[in-house]
Amino acid sequence: MEKVKVIDSIMGSGKTTYIIKMMNEAPKNEHFIFITPYLDEVTRIKRSCTNRKFYEPKIHSEEGETLYKLDSLHKHLADNNDIVTTHALFSMANETTKELIYSGNYTLILDETMEVVKKLNISKDDLDMLFQNEWIKNNNGTIIWNDEQERNLNREYKGEFQTLKHLAKSKNLILHNESVLFWQFPADIFAQFKQVYNLTYLFDAQIQKYYYDINGIEYELYAVVKDNDSYKLMQHSRQFDKAKKDVLRHKIRIYEGELNKIGDDYYALSKNWFEKRSVLHKRLKNNILNYYQNILKSKSKDNLWTTFKSHKSKLSGKGYTKGFLACNIKATNEYSHKKSLVYSINRFVNPAIDDYFRSKGIIINEDNFALSEMIQWIWRSAIRNGQVINIYVPSSRMRKLLKDWLENER
Incomplete structure (x- = not known):
C-alpha cells in the first residue's frame, strides 16, 4: 500500500x-x-x-x-x-x-x-471462566471464538459476553499480560x-x-x-x-491567580487525584463557581467546562453544569459560541494502554498526548471562529503545556 x-x-x-x-x-x-x-x-x-x-x-x-x-x-x-x-x-x-x-x-x-486501541471492561475471573469453558482460545496473543465448542454443545452461545463473541470472531481481540483484553482496530x-x-x-x-x-x-x-x-x-x-499561534496568543486569555493553587502538584486533577483527594472536590467546585460568577461574571450560555465524566457530578454547579463537554470530544462545531472555559482535568494516557505499548517497545509521550487532547477540546469553543476566550486551567502541568504551545516551545 x-x-x-x-x-x-x-x-x-x-x-x-x-x-x-x-x-x-x-x-x-x-x-x-x-x-x-x-x-x-x-x-x-x-x-x-x-x-x-x-x-x-x-x-x-x-x-x-x-x-x-x-x-x-x-x-x-x-x-x-x-x-x-x-x-x-x-x-x-x-x-x-x-x-x-x-x-x-x-x-x-x-x-x-x-x-x-481500547481496554475491554472484563474481569480476570470472567476471562478465566471463558477459557475454562472453552468459549475462547488464545492464538499467539489473539483471542478467537471457539466455534467448535458451540458445535460440540449443539447450541449457540447467547450469554452476557455476546459483544466479546462478536469482537473475537472478527479476530480483533488481544490478550495482554495474561489478564487484560484489548480491542484493536484491524x-x-x-x-x-x-x-x-x-x-x-x-x-x-x-x-x-x-x-x-x-x-x-x-x-x-x-x-x-x-x-x-x-x-x-x-x-x-x-x-x-x-503565524496562527501568534494571533491565538492574544485571543486565549489564561487565568493566573490564587485559584490555581489547588493544581500546583504535578499530578493534581489527574484521575488518581480525583479518586484519592475527595476532600478537595468541594474546593475545586468553589473555585469554578468563583471563576465564573466573580472573576468573569459570565453568562451561563457562554460557559464550557470539562472533567472526568465519573466525577462530573462532584464539580457541577449553578450557572455552568449544562455547559459540560466531554474531555475527549473532537470535530464538532456545536459549542463554537462558548467563550468562558474551565479545563478542570489533568490528562494522562490510560496506564493499561501505556503498558501495552511499552510491551511493544513504544514509549508514549505523555505531555504531547495531554497537550493534543486539551487543544482539541479548547478548539470546540469560540476560538475556532477567531473570538477571544477566557480559560481557567487549574492544573499547573496542563497550564504550562498550553502556554509553551502558544509560545511555540512545543
Missing part, C-alpha cells in the same frame, strides 16, 4: 476544505469513504460535495440506542457509492468490509484519529484502500501514530497551506503553525 498521507495542520487551517475540493474535482470513477467522528460533519460533507453524491449508511434504533447497520455500509460498498459515515460504524469493519473496499478501489479520508484494513488520508493536528502526540508504528503502517506528514483563494499540500513543517 502507499504511505498514509497524514495532513497534520492546526485547526482552522483548511484541511477539510482542501479535501472537499479534491473530492469534488476527482474523476467520476474515483470512489471515496469519508469517516468523521460526528453526525453533524456527515451532513456537512453531503452538502459540500456538490459534484458527487455521498451516501450515509442507514441507522436504526434498538432499546433507545441508535445503532449503525453494517449491512447498509456493505450495500453501498457493493454499489461502489461514495460513502460518508462515522468512526463508530467504521470501527465495526469485518472481513466482508475489507473485501468490498479492496475490490471497489476506494480512497479513505479519515477525519481526526480514531480510538484504535490494521490490515488500511492496506485495502487505494490511498489513505488522515486529517488531524499534532499527529505525533496521538495514540493512532503509535498504533501505526506497532503495526508497520508507513505514513508521511503534510500540511495544508493557503494558496491565493485555494489550499495546497506541502511537506509538513511546524513553521506553518507559527
Whole structure:
C-alpha cells in the first residue's frame, strides 16, 4: 500500500476544505469513504460535495440506542457509492468490509484519529471462566471464538459476553499480560484502500501514530497551506503553525491567580487525584463557581467546562453544569459560541494502554498526548471562529503545556 498521507495542520487551517475540493474535482470513477467522528460533519460533507453524491449508511434504533447497520455500509460498498459515515460504524469493519473496499478501489479520508486501541471492561475471573469453558482460545496473543465448542454443545452461545463473541470472531481481540483484553482496530484494513488520508493536528502526540508504528503502517506528514483563494499540500513543517499561534496568543486569555493553587502538584486533577483527594472536590467546585460568577461574571450560555465524566457530578454547579463537554470530544462545531472555559482535568494516557505499548517497545509521550487532547477540546469553543476566550486551567502541568504551545516551545 502507499504511505498514509497524514495532513497534520492546526485547526482552522483548511484541511477539510482542501479535501472537499479534491473530492469534488476527482474523476467520476474515483470512489471515496469519508469517516468523521460526528453526525453533524456527515451532513456537512453531503452538502459540500456538490459534484458527487455521498451516501450515509442507514441507522436504526434498538432499546433507545441508535445503532449503525453494517449491512447498509456493505450495500453501498457493493454499489461502489461514495460513502460518508462515522468512526463508530467504521470501527465495526469485518472481513466482508475489507473485501468490498479492496475490490471497489476506494480512497479513505479519515477525519481526526480514531480510538484504535481500547481496554475491554472484563474481569480476570470472567476471562478465566471463558477459557475454562472453552468459549475462547488464545492464538499467539489473539483471542478467537471457539466455534467448535458451540458445535460440540449443539447450541449457540447467547450469554452476557455476546459483544466479546462478536469482537473475537472478527479476530480483533488481544490478550495482554495474561489478564487484560484489548480491542484493536484491524490494521490490515488500511492496506485495502487505494490511498489513505488522515486529517488531524499534532499527529505525533496521538495514540493512532503509535498504533501505526506497532503495526508497520508507513505514513508521511503534510500540511495544508493557503494558496491565493485555494489550499495546497506541502511537506509538513511546524513553521506553518507559527503565524496562527501568534494571533491565538492574544485571543486565549489564561487565568493566573490564587485559584490555581489547588493544581500546583504535578499530578493534581489527574484521575488518581480525583479518586484519592475527595476532600478537595468541594474546593475545586468553589473555585469554578468563583471563576465564573466573580472573576468573569459570565453568562451561563457562554460557559464550557470539562472533567472526568465519573466525577462530573462532584464539580457541577449553578450557572455552568449544562455547559459540560466531554474531555475527549473532537470535530464538532456545536459549542463554537462558548467563550468562558474551565479545563478542570489533568490528562494522562490510560496506564493499561501505556503498558501495552511499552510491551511493544513504544514509549508514549505523555505531555504531547495531554497537550493534543486539551487543544482539541479548547478548539470546540469560540476560538475556532477567531473570538477571544477566557480559560481557567487549574492544573499547573496542563497550564504550562498550553502556554509553551502558544509560545511555540512545543
